[in-house]
Amino acid sequence: MSDRRELLLAIDTSAGTSVAVVEGDYREPREVASSATAASTVTAGAHHPAAVTEATPHRAVVLSEANGFDTMKHAEVIGRLIEQALAEASIRPQQLTGVVAGMGPGPFTGLRVGIAAANAFALGLGLPVLRVVSHDAIAFAAQGAGRTGEVLVVSDARRREVYWSLFDLSGQTPVRIDGPGLAKPDALPHVHAATLDAAHVSAGALGQVALEMLRTGAPFAADQALYLRSPDVTLSTGVKRVTQR
Amino acid sequence: MSTVSPPAAAAGLTGEALRRPVVLGIETSCDETGIGIVRGTTLLANAIASSMDEHARYGGVVPEIAARAHLEALTPTIHAALGEAQLSFADIDAIAVTSGPGLSGALMVGVAAAKGLAIATGKPLYAVNHLVGHVGVDLVSPDSEPLEYPTIALLVSGGHTSLLYVRDLVSDVELLGETIDDAAGEAFDKVARVLGLPYPGGPHIDRVAVGGNPKAIRFPRGLSQPKDMAAHRYDFSFSGLKTSVARWVEARSDRGEEIPLADVAASFREAVADVLITKALAACADRGVPRLLLGGGVVANARVRALAEERAALAGVTLRIPPLALCTDNGAMIAALGAQLIMRGHAPSALDFGADSTLPVTEIQVR
Numbered sequence: 238m239s240d241r242r243e244l245l246l247a248i249d250t251s252a253g254t255s256v257a258v259v260e261g262d263y264r265e266p267r268e269v270a271s272s273a274t275a276a277s278t279v280t281a282g283a284h285h286p287a288a289v290t291e292a293t294p295h296r297a298v299v300l301s302e303a304n305g306f307d308t309m310k311h312a313e314v315i316g317r318l319i320e321q322a323l324a325e326a327s328i329r330p331q332q333l334t335g336v337v338a339g340m341g342p343g344p345f346t347g348l349r350v351g352i353a354a355a356n357a358f359a360l361g362l363g364l365p366v367l368r369v370v371s372h373d374a375i376a377f378a379a380q381g382a383g384r385t386g387e388v389l390v391v392s393d394a395r396r397r398e399v400y401w402s403l404f405d406l407s408g409q410t411p412v413r414i415d416g417p418g419l420a421k422p423d424a425l426p427h428v429h430a431a432t433l434d435a436a437h438v439s440a441g442a443l444g445q446v447a448l449e450m451l452r453t454g455a456p457f458a459a460d461q462a463l464y465l466r467s468p469d470v471t472l473s474t475g476v477k478r479v480t481q482r
Numbered sequence: 483m484s485t486v487s488p489p490a491a492a493a494g495l496t497g498e499a500l501r502r503p504v505v506l507g508i509e510t511s512c513d514e515t516g517i518g519i520v521r522g523t524t525l526l527a528n529a530i531a532s533s534m535d536e537h538a539r540y541g542g543v544v545p546e547i548a549a550r551a552h553l554e555a556l557t558p559t560i561h562a563a564l565g566e567a568q569l570s571f572a573d574i575d576a577i578a579v580t581s582g583p584g585l586s587g588a589l590m591v592g593v594a595a596a597k598g599l600a601i602a603t604g605k606p607l608y609a610v611n612h613l614v615g616h617v618g619v620d621l622v623s624p625d626s627e628p629l630e631y632p633t634i635a636l637l638v639s640g641g642h643t644s645l646l647y648v649r650d651l652v653s654d655v656e657l658l659g660e661t662i663d664d665a666a667g668e669a670f671d672k673v674a675r676v677l678g679l680p681y682p683g684g685p686h687i688d689r690v691a692v693g694g695n696p697k698a699i700r701f702p703r704g705l706s707q708p709k710d711m712a713a714h715r716y717d718f719s720f721s722g723l724k725t726s727v728a729r730w731v732e733a734r735s736d737r738g739e740e741i742p743l744a745d746v747a748a749s750f751r752e753a754v755a756d757v758l759i760t761k762a763l764a765a766c767a768d769r770g771v772p773r774l775l776l777g778g779g780v781v782a783n784a785r786v787r788a789l790a791e792e793r794a795a796l797a798g799v800t801l802r803i804p805p806l807a808l809c810t811d812n813g814a815m816i817a818a819l820g821a822q823l824i825m826r827g828h829a830p831s832a833l834d835f836g837a838d839s840t841l842p843v844t845e846i847q848v849r
């Protein structure tokens with residue numbers, strides 16, 4: 238892939254509220270001679286060939302992460318946490334190159350808060366929205382913490398149901414092999430896999446997943462929130478009588 | 483007043499941006515995603531996406547369907563409003579958003595989007611009251627004379643039925659009364675179902691009422707008996723009216739008689755309009771306020787408007803009805819109220835506000 242530096246604001250409200258700023262630096266190491274030519278066209282007279290060869294390839298770092306763990310206060314805290322994540326990373330909104338939105342699965346009301354904030358934030362600056370399955374961030378964080386093999390990520394879907402996704406963590410990065418899906422806890426698929434009950438989604442991990450997807454050119458998620466459940470409505474069954482026959 | 487910041491301090495805006503601020507308003511309290519843009523008291527754009535069709539098969543607004551629709555409609559509707567106003571974000575001085583009252587899941591979509599947009603663009607953010615917005619929209623109505631205070635405001639929709647005493651739009655609004663059960667718009671929807679008419683009920687009841695006799699059936703006027711007028715002088719109740727219509731229709735059809743649709747629709751509509759306008763004009767008389775402002779989607783109902791015009795004229799009350807596109811829920815009303823707050827020197831809201839489904843009218847701006 239070509240040289241680039243990504244600076245992303247990542248937002249996830251599929252569990253609590255998590256906001257992070259991540260940075261990806263993808264300048265490839267190369268021959269001094271050719272890079273000197275390339276650099277001189279950009280920075281005439283001030284080029285520094287040595288600096289180019291020292292560029293770090295595939296560096297993905299979390300510059301900041303701000304969290305609110307209350308699962309009922311997404312709308313209240315989302316603004317402050319965005320401000321906090323930007324301030325801790327010493328990043329101004331104008332410096333960002335994209336916005337990462339955690340698309341769920343997650344309880345609807347809260348999930349929408351993060352997606353709406355991410356969409357509007359990106360809109361205000363003309364930035365792309367990079368949509369990532371929230372469970373992918375859980376798997377990424379788990380692998381970073383040393384988990385390996387097949388793992389079934391499970392998170393609360395309320396109403397005595399859970400969301401699940403099956404990952405293979407044996408490669409360099411997690412691969413989602415099935416899901417996300419919705420099930421009763423006693424009817425979960427892939428019972429052979431070790432389960433990972435997740436109550437928190439890290440926006441830092443979400444941002445790192447997005448950086449990895451950008452690097453490899455993997456397709457991002459669709460723009461619909463992953464509700465995995467139809468709106469709770471009952472079709473009206475005609476008009477009820479108000480008087481006794 | 484000590485609670486109001488000096489104008490120059492408000493939101494860091496100065497000069498023309500303070501005298502005639504360009505405000506983008508976001509409204510998501512029910513089933514309309516509304517984005518409006520005003521400059522001071524001039525309407526620049528009023529873009530609306532409605533999920534009404536998706537609710538039709540359920541006979542009423544389904545909150546989860548409304549909230550999902552808001553999330554999908556917000557970005558295109560913001561684009562549409564900017565396009566209509568021929569502006570970019572750089573031209574916007576401030577953002578205003580409905581904090582309540584309304585459906586909480588629906589409100590949260592707008593609140594979150596407003597916060598994201600405000601931080602990204604560095605614009606001051608005003609969290610405002612939806613009901614007061616219905617009054618404020620009169621200020622941006624084309625060719626509108628400046629709104630005079632005090633005024634009585636009757637706000638009637640599928641979500642609310644409220645009677646307000648507005649002494650000052652940005653600092654002094656009092657709730658005189660509201661519905662104790664169904665909103666007037668809900669009564670239209672429910673009676674439409676009893677009569678086998680589609681959702682939303684208002685326009686269909688209007689349609690079949692043509693040629694009907696409004697005095698054919700004397701349906702009850704809720705909370706209008708002398709005993710009610712003591713405790714609930716300015717409150718409304720429509721659930722008894724709906725039951726009464728259903729009972730009347732059932733008795734007829736049980737006897738194998740034809741239902742005179744036009745007469746039932748006209749008589750029901752008359753009962754709603756009568757109680758709404760009677761109570762609103764009573765408030766005008768009691769408070770000595772010769773001004774009445776109507777707002778909300780039910781104002782689209784022809785009979786409600788006609789009766790208001792007729793009786794207001796008799797009572798010597800000046801009646802104001804904004805254009806219908808501004809009576810139904812929209813973003814322009816939120817932008818208009820935001821602009822008034824800025825012009826009066828109010829500081830922006832703190833970033834911690836949420837969605838408040840029962841926000842009282844006294845809280846015009848959520849600090």
Ligand SMILES: [Zn+2]
Nearest residue numbers: 616639778811
């Ligand atoms: Zn309304």
